[in-house]
Amino acid sequence: MKNKINFLDLGFQPLANNYLKKGQLNKKEKKYRLKIGINTDTKLVSINKPISSKLMFNNKYPYRSSMSKTMLKSFKNLAISINKKFKPKKILEIGSNDGSFIKNFSKKKVIGIEPCSNIEKITKKKGFNTYSLYWNTKTAKRILKKEGKVDLIYSANTISHIENLDEVFKSINILLNNHGTLIIEDPSLLECLKKNTYDQFYNEHIYVFSLIGIENILKKYDFEIFHIQNLEIHGGSNRYFIKKRTNKKPIFSSVNNQRKKEINYGIQKISTYKKFAKRVKFSKRRLKKIFLKIISKNKKIIGYGVTAKSSTILNYCKIDKEFISYFIDTTKDKQNKYTPGTKIPILKYQGFIKKDIDFVFLGAWNFKKEIFNKEKKFIKRGGKFIIHTPRPRIL
Ligand code: TYD
Numbered sequence: 001m002k003n004k005i006n007f008l009d010l011g012f013q014p015l016a017n018n019y020l021k022k023g024q025l026n027k028k029e030k031k032y033r034l035k036i037g038i039n040t041d042t043k044l045v046s047i048n049k050p051i052s053s054k055l056m057f058n059n060k061y062p063y064r065s066s067m068s069k070t071m072l073k074s075f076k077n078l079a080i081s082i083n084k085k086f087k088p089k090k091i092l093e094i095g096s097n098d099g100s101f102i103k104n105f106s107k108k109k110v111i112g113i114e115p116c117s118n119i120e121k122i123t124k125k126k127g128f129n130t131y132s133l134y135w136n137t138k139t140a141k142r143i144l145k146k147e148g149k150v151d152l153i154y155s156a157n158t159i160s161h162i163e164n165l166d167e168v169f170k171s172i173n174i175l176l177n178n179h180g181t182l183i184i185e186d187p188s189l190l191e192c193l194k195k196n197t198y199d200q201f202y203n204e205h206i207y208v209f210s211l212i213g214i215e216n217i218l219k220k221y222d223f224e225i226f227h228i229q230n231l232e233i234h235g236g237s238n239r240y241f242i243k244k245r246t247n248k249k250p251i252f253s254s255v256n257n258q259r260k261k262e263i264n265y266g267i268q269k270i271s272t273y274k275k276f277a278k279r280v281k282f283s284k285r286r287l288k289k290i291f292l293k294i295i296s297k298n299k300k301i302i303g304y305g306v307t308a309k310s311s312t313i314l315n316y317c318k319i320d321k322e323f324i325s326y327f328i329d330t331t332k333d334k335q336n337k338y339t340p341g342t343k344i345p346i347l348k349y350q351g352f353i354k355k356d357i358d359f360v361f362l363g364a365w366n367f368k369k370e371i372f373n374k375e376k377k378f379i380k381r382g383g384k385f386i387i388h389t390p391r392p393r394i395l
Pocket of ligand 1: 063067068069304305306307308309310328329330331334349364366367370371374
């Protein structure tokens with residue numbers, strides 16, 4: 001593409017959520033070159049070659065948003081605030097996962113769209129009105145026919161996973177009524193650049209959004225952002241509140257403030273991304289050094305929280321089972337499998353970190369507070385965490 005400049009090459013990466021079964025360990029894994037670039041017209045930052053959604057989001061998808069208390073709390077608080085401020089009669093969630101958000105509403109009020117049928121089944125079984133469908137105009141038309149228009153659409157950590165943003169917003173336009181509100185929430189590009197969290201880029205995260213980038217797409221569909229909240233979730237996310245331009249609601253100062261912050265940081269300048277790429281290369285060298293030093297002292301390292309993000313780090317820095325003995329994770333569908341590319345065993349979290357462990361690599365660094373709270377015993381006995389953001393270090 002002529003208007004796209006690549007600034008970062010994260011090498012060959014396997015599908016980030018494709019955990020391997022034992023029998024697959026000797027088979028060759030498919031890997032994809034992961035380059036990151038910026039569209040000089042829209043300022044959208046994205047990965048180079050998105051992979052078909054059907055390959056990533058299918059009936060074997062392991063991710064469960066209910067695995068973190070932080071997420072559950074955030075969804076609950078948002079639900080309370082939505083009921084208070086917008087009083088919606090009908091709500092639709094795009095990417096409803098295992099129902100962590102919709103469960104906060106009366107079953108009559110919510111509709112969930114979740115393409116991964118293994119997860120959609122969970123909410124359906126509980127009696128929620130959910131559909132196992134990809135989000136596109138065909139889906140929107142089908143829902144419109146069956147359910148009519150809705151007055152609130154919410155989507156967390158999903159829009160950034162869909163390549164065709166034109167289709168996304170066209171579909172939203174079909175279903176949202178003229179006075180309705182669209183709320184989307186995704187990792188923030190500004191925070192990603194500031195915190196050097198290059199692991200926000202993996203094959204599922206097609207985009208890492210800035211306010212400026214999203215606004216450039218929204219204006220084509222006569223949508224505008226009227227409020228923005230900066231969240232701590234996922235290492236720094238933005239929650240965008242969006243309305244139709246014809247709806248004359250006031251625009252909060254939060255929007256202008258965020259725009260100023262992004263411009264001041266240089267989010268529109270290529271030089272900002274070139275500097276970021278340099279920092280990422282430095283981060284790789286430094287993280288590897290930390291691991292090598294610990295291993296040379298015969299100390300044992302495990303990983304905590306197998307995230308899709310950590311797949312980018314491990315594969316980019318070439319940190320495999322020689323460095324990390326195993327990962328622990330609370331997600332059933334990840335347990336007794338192996339990390340993609342680096343083949344590190346994943347074990348069930350038993351409620352504590354074993355006594356023979358000296359260092360823990362924080363794969364789920366975005367839940368650092370929650371995990372540090374849980375692992376007070378490990379910290380008390382001198383156990384240390386390894387973290388890569390904002391720079392690789394031992395905590
Ligand atoms: P997350 O950061 O949400 O994922 P991704 O990068 O894939 O979007 O994933 C957090 C992972 O960490 C998830 O597999 C659950 C796990 N986890 C634990 O095992 N223990 C914990 O205390 C927490 C908070 C998460």
